[in-house]
Amino acid sequence: MDNREDLARISIDTLQEWTLIKSNYLNAAVVRLDALLKAKDINSAESRDRCLIRINEYVDSVFEMAKPNIRVNGQNFEEISEDDDEIEPFDEALDRHIWSLSDQRLKWDRMMARTRVERPREVEAMLQDLFDRQQDAATQDIEVAVDDADNFDDLTFARLPDIEQAFLKTSSIAEELNQATIQFERSKQVKTATKEIKALKP
Structure with missing residues (x-):
C-alpha cells in the first residue's frame, strides 16, 4: 500500500499557473453575473458591486478548500508560500518514477x-x-529380504534329502573319475615299462 498522502492531489507547475486558473474562474463568474444582470434588466452599479464582493468571497473560499488537493512544483500547496516566486523547477515525471521505484522496493x-x-x-x-x-x-x-530368506529356508529344508543324495552321487562320480585317471596313468606306465623290458632282451 502506498503511504503517500498526495496521490489524489492535482499537480500544477507554478504558483503563477494557480493564480491564472483562479483568475480565469473569477472572470467566468463575473461574465455569468453580467449576463444574469442583463437578463433581469438590472443596471445598478451598486447591485453589481455587491454581487462582485460575494463572488470574490466565494471564489476565494473555493480555491482555499482546493489547496489540500493541489501540488505545486512537486510540493504540497499548504507547505509553500504563495509569495515565493523563486521555486526550483520540479520534474513531476522523475518524482513519480522515484516513488514507483520506492514502491517496487517495498x-x-x-x-x-x-x-x-x-x-x-x-x-x-x-x-x-x-x-x-x-x-x-x-x-x-x-521385509522383502526376510520373506525371501524365509522362503529359501523352507525350500532348502524341504529338499535337503534330495540335495544330500545328489551331493553324494556327485562326490562318488568324481572319486571314480579320479581313480580311473590314476589307473589309466598306471596302465600307461606298465605298458611303457613292458616295452622297455622287451627291448632289453637279446
Whole structure:
C-alpha cells in the first residue's frame, strides 16, 4: 500500500499557473453575473458591486478548500508560500518514477521477508518427505529380504534329502573319475615299462 498522502492531489507547475486558473474562474463568474444582470434588466452599479464582493468571497473560499488537493512544483500547496516566486523547477515525471521505484522496493522487501520465512519451512518439509520415503523404502527392502530368506529356508529344508543324495552321487562320480585317471596313468606306465623290458632282451 502506498503511504503517500498526495496521490489524489492535482499537480500544477507554478504558483503563477494557480493564480491564472483562479483568475480565469473569477472572470467566468463575473461574465455569468453580467449576463444574469442583463437578463433581469438590472443596471445598478451598486447591485453589481455587491454581487462582485460575494463572488470574490466565494471564489476565494473555493480555491482555499482546493489547496489540500493541489501540488505545486512537486510540493504540497499548504507547505509553500504563495509569495515565493523563486521555486526550483520540479520534474513531476522523475518524482513519480522515484516513488514507483520506492514502491517496487517495498514489494521486493516484503517478498524477500516472506521468502525468508516460508522457504526454510518448504525445505524442511521436502527433506522430511525425502527422509520418510527413504525409511519406507528401506523397511520394504528389509521385509522383502526376510520373506525371501524365509522362503529359501523352507525350500532348502524341504529338499535337503534330495540335495544330500545328489551331493553324494556327485562326490562318488568324481572319486571314480579320479581313480580311473590314476589307473589309466598306471596302465600307461606298465605298458611303457613292458616295452622297455622287451627291448632289453637279446
